[in-house]
Amino acid sequence: MIDIHSHLIPNVDDGSSGLESSIKYLKFMEEVGVETLVLTPHFIRDSLDYFEDIDRNFRILSDTCKKENIKIKLVLAKEVLLYPTILEDIEKYKLNIPGTNYILVETHFQKFPEFFDETMYSLLKNGYRPILAHPERYVSIMENIELAEELMHRNILLQINSGSFFGLYGRKVRRTVNKLLKKGYCHFIAGDFHAHADNYSLHNAVALIENNIDVFSADLLSKVNPAKMLNNEDIQIFYVDKIIPKDNLISKIKRIFNI
Numbered sequence: 001m002i003d004i005h006s007h008l009i010p011n012v013d014d015g016s017s018g019l020e021s022s023i024k025y026l027k028f029m030e031e032v033g034v035e036t037l038v039l040t041p042h043f044i045r046d047s048l049d050y051f052e053d054i055d056r057n058f059r060i061l062s063d064t065c066k067k068e069n070i071k072i073k074l075v076l077a078k079e080v081l082l083y084p085t086i087l088e089d090i091e092k093y094k095l096n097i098p099g100t101n102y103i104l105v106e107t108h109f110q111k112f113p114e115f116f117d118e119t120m121y122s123l124l125k126n127g128y129r130p131i132l133a134h135p136e137r138y139v140s141i142m143e144n145i146e147l148a149e150e151l152m153h154r155n156i157l158l159q160i161n162s163g164s165f166f167g168l169y170g171r172k173v174r175r176t177v178n179k180l181l182k183k184g185y186c187h188f189i190a191g192d193f194h195a196h197a198d199n200y201s202l203h204n205a206v207a208l209i210e211n212n213i214d215v216f217s218a219d220l221l222s223k224v225n226p227a228k229m230l231n232n233e234d235i236q237i238f239y240v241d242k243i244i245p246k247d248n249l250i251s252k253i254k255r256i257f258n259i
């Protein structure tokens with residue numbers, strides 16, 4: 001698996017409290033099958049006090065991984081909070097995923113801000129390919145799932161969080177992520193792991209998708225699309241008309257009795 005969203009660099013943002021904790025979780029991730037981990041500390045315009053520590057602490061983490069014989073490939077990127085002048089900062093601070101035009105972005109959890117459309121458009125116009133982190137967590141999408149499809153029509157890719165399937169962010173988010181998955185309104189699944197949460201779940205969510213949908217979808221979201229993204233290749237935005245969940249007992253009964 002390739003996990004494209006995580007907060008595990010020691011002592012920056014709200015991810016990991018220290019090197020020891022980061023190493024502990026990296027060992028666990030390796031055990032459960034993560035081969036590449038993209039580290040995405042928050043880039044929030046108004047709180048840049050730790051920004052200079054990111055590169056240094058990333059190097060310390062990489063060196064320690066080598067000493068500890070951890071084989072996961074680490075890639076350093078950012079999770080960028082959208083705001084109207086983000087484009088300038090993307091160029092200034094090199095906030096795109098290295099070697100690619102892709103950029104992992106997030107926005108406010110309540111209603112999408114007024115500048116959302118225009119800011120996304122400015123990124124697209126300048127050749128960036130935005131990946132919206134955890135669409136299922138935004139009220140705007142919870143209330144109107146078809147907004148996700150609209151975003152896809154505008155060439156915006158969607159990355160769902162594994163924890164959403166297990167109720168980490170509540171029942172509404174869980175319901176929303178299942179709808180997104182079944183409609184094919186997602187392109188990546190990632191852990192968005194914060195060490196303090198102590199519940200890494202990417203492998204479990206991928207197994208759940210394999211069981212409830214199929215291996216193709218699980219692989220597409222956790223391996224195929226992430227690998228294409230890291231190679232800066234195009235990703236197919238509309239890949240199915242509709243994902244059909246496997247039959248369960250209730251749907252079988254409904255079909256047999258034609259109800």
Ligand SMILES: [Fe+2]
Nearest residue numbers: 005007079192
């Ligand atoms: Fe995140």
